[in-house]
Amino acid sequence: MGLDGAYKQLDPLEHREAPAPKRPHGAALFAILSILFLLTFLVLLHLRLRGDAGSACDDSCRIVLVESIPEGMTLATSNPSTFEAWLELLTAATRSVDIASFYWTLTNEDTRTHEPSAAQGERILAELLRLPRRGVAVRVAVSAPSAKAPLDDLEALERSGAAVRAVDLPRLTGGVLHTKFWLVDGVHLYVGSANMDWRSLTQVKELGVAIYNCSCLAKDLAKIFEAYWALGVPDASIPAPWPDNYSTAINLETPMELELNDTAAAVYFSSSPPPLCAAGRTRDLDALLAVIDGAEVFVDVAVMSYLASTEFSRPERFWPAIDDRLRRAVVERGVRVRVMAGCWRHSRAAMFPFLRSLAAVGDNRTRYDVEVRLFLVPSSTAQSRIPFARVNHNKFMVTDKAAYVGTSNWSGDYFERTAGSALVVAQPGAGSGTFRERLQAVFERDWSSRFSVDIADTESWGSRCGPR
Template sequence: MKIGKDGVSKEEYTKGKSLKSRFGKFSAKEFYFLVFIVILTSVSVVAVVVLTPTEHNEASNNEVSICYDKCRLTLVETIPENLTYPHGSPVHMDTYDSWSKLIDGASERIDIGSFYWTMRQEDVVEDPSAWKGEAIFQKLLDAGSTIDIRIAQNNNTDPMMMKDTEILASKGAASVRTLDFPRLLGAGIIHTKLMMADTSAFYVGSANFDWRALTQVKELGIMVSDCPCMAKDLQKIFDVYWILGEEGAVVPSEWPAELSTEINMDNPVALADAGLNETMYISVAPPAFLPDGRTSDLAAVLNIIDSAEEFIYISVMDYFPTTLYQEHNIYWPLIDDSLRAAAFERGVQVRLMPSWWRYSSNNMKAYLKSLESISSAVDDKVQVKLFEVPIVTPEQASIPYSRVNHNKYMVTEKTALITTSNWSGDYFINTAGVSVIVSQTEGSEPTEKNIHVQVKAIFERDWNSPYAKFLNLTES
């Protein structure tokens, strides 16, 4: 995979925060009406404005909107074959089951944002474990005869990575648009992995549309159900891809107003009617794909790190304080610096668990050693382990680009971020990705139902497993 060369300014990285409303909760009409009453009566008036609930209420900066949908949040995992944990370890919905529920439950439309497609075993190698991918592919073929399916995908150099979508389109089961990032941005790819049904339920996570992601690769995602308020917000992100997939499309200097959002880092949605003490918003990359109000992935990541008071646990496939895929790579320490500052300035425990597999670069160990080397100066607050999915059989060894922990998430004592991006500079500069951020409502008590509590348990299960081993600082 070759990701290109052009970047953006540091100022653009944090673009996407909502603008402060001049009048807070009041609309312009309400404001002038109140002024009129004050003048008319010549007394001080205390006004209570009752907003009619639609999908959510508008909120002033640093407040929350309220979602009146049921909004069920479910963590979704793929645990590869032969990767086992002790009895009583956290268990969550399988990725295959999540995608099946979305497809089977759709009555009008399915939208999919994707990097590449290898759902059939003939796309990779023949192996019995490909059956889940084959089944999902057939479900899409069948569903496409009665509902609309739209797929936005990357323009991959390997035609076999787009063969499945070619078949879906040729059989009339899906409309497919391909994003050419080198033409649109001069570099980059779409690395998003999302599926949405009827603008009501969706999956966002690490799993590619690849049969290996259902049986041979460790994945983590989140399924949000019965939640039009958030699905409609995600729809705007998919619409950006769909627009840019049109022939001759260009990235506009200003995105249409209908793609703007009021749901962001400063104004998350409170899932009140779901009985959850949680808020949620969705962030995206790259900066060029940010309509008004949308939080950037980098802004979300840095805000979560900078807000942590107790711990920061991170599980990503790759961790580099550099770019990796540029023609001339650059040092890019924004996240690395924030982690060091969290440990040094606030005493926050930082645990980082990248993946190690047959395609890993030894250079990653050098950067990890550098980060962990400060631990002795910060009361051992920085720890690093590498997670390795074992290759148990000769058949598994013959499956390329498999047997890896592909998770991409961060969790603190109050927030979980589940993303589609690895952590090197490229994924924040010119790569399309999506993150779902779920936080505990301020002032509430955490319970086992909270997403961040469940994600923490997943991290600790993996961290304490025999598959995760401490980085040896003396290792060459």
């Protein structure tokens, strides 16, 4: 199966030159005008395919921060839960739901813990299974499952009438499809850290965004989904270059200008890894570094995993791209940097020396302002038995200029081999309740909470973080 006719060719335009009279004959004039009309049409068609029809959006876009706060953890929030946002999106769906996902385990079958908090995930799956009967087309692009991956949800989705494609990124790029986003009816979307996993709703701390009534942004994110979808056929290969209909003009250089909650913003989506970026698409690493470079006062980072190396590729490689850029912001521009990493039993041992090294840049004599903390999610005895749970899974950054909400951890493999995406929102002006300020408020709440400990306080976290 090809890429749905994405490559199209036009026959060359040929015409003969007539002898040059003082005035063109009627037929010649008609031919000239026809050629000009056709050329104009082709240019406009090309611009439309690239998304260049305009960098402004007239939609009344509404953006909402959504969170998953693990059960038994007290953190004040006025933000809707991930479960509430997903349920609202499914209820609103009338035509289509497209989901890009890493894996699926919305029921409790994989853990065999009979955990009551799986009920929210089971409700989401039940609603998804009903959609085809309501006439809603469902498409799921998922990372090619490993031998041990649960398949029950995906098989149930296919039986319900949903279309499922497994993207073999291990073969194509050496990574996985780690992206987590939804598209509903071509006008609503979700992007964030939450996997299609019941634990992401009740047992893992997550953060994402839901955007409503925003066809211009949904249309652009859909191009990333269509790339995944095209690569989900047997023996697919990555086009080089990607056809024009995957391209975009909404990027770091020319973001979409729109109103988010009645406040001016400049917005774009980035993607990784580079081979999956069509023309015009900003690479995720470039977007992340640009947000750091644009900061004048502060950079606040909340991410589960932070390493100045690769995590999964072998041999392990030093990969200082992000770490260097944060240090440069501190030293060259006097920017305050705070990094809050996740801490759980699966944390890589190498993460902690890298974090200590970054924290060591902070110095009263030089006035380099750097702080590093770890965020620990508490667990009861029963909760501690739930596998791969009880961690701060957030992947966001906020500065005095912009907000970045992504799907990738901060180490080399995620930006070089693994499929991820991020939303970048520039809102430099201060204003009551802007999206950037709301994200900053979440960071401040977590940073100052009793669940956050200084990286130097090994006694508080040493027995809880990393392999035993």
